[in-house]
Amino acid sequence: MKKAKRIMVGLKTLEQAVSLTDLACRAGAHKGSLLFVHVIEIPDVTPLDVGLPVLETMAQKILRAAERVAKRSRMKVEKQVLRAHWAGTALVETMKDEKIDLAVLGYHHGRSFGEFLLGTTAQYVARHAPCHVLLSIPKRTR
16 A cells, blocks of 8 residues: 555544554655544534533644644644544544545544444444545553
8 A cells, every 4th residue: 555645543532642643644645644633422412513612622632732743744734623423424524525545543442332332433434434544453451
């Protein structure tokens, strides 16, 4: 696979910002671009435009951390905070809209009841993405 020119990095936590950004920079082509995306998942019964200042602030903090890491690569950087009832569909739609060549996502081992029934965001994206997907799966800790 040749190096990707347009890479989307899905960031859920501050801890992922450094490792996933570093991975994306290594997979990216010279003069490529990075799109950092953080999805604020909102329960189905809640309107998407509800005020969530604490979550918005955390999202911006996560994206700024990733941007600091990416500056070393000299790749163009864009950032988006999305609101959705489910992150998987929001990420796949963004990949399509932004014409992404490669998506870089993290994966966590813990599962909620909803993930057990519906599958994880990473599984959904891997099945429905219009591009290659690179999943970073951390080593299990006992």
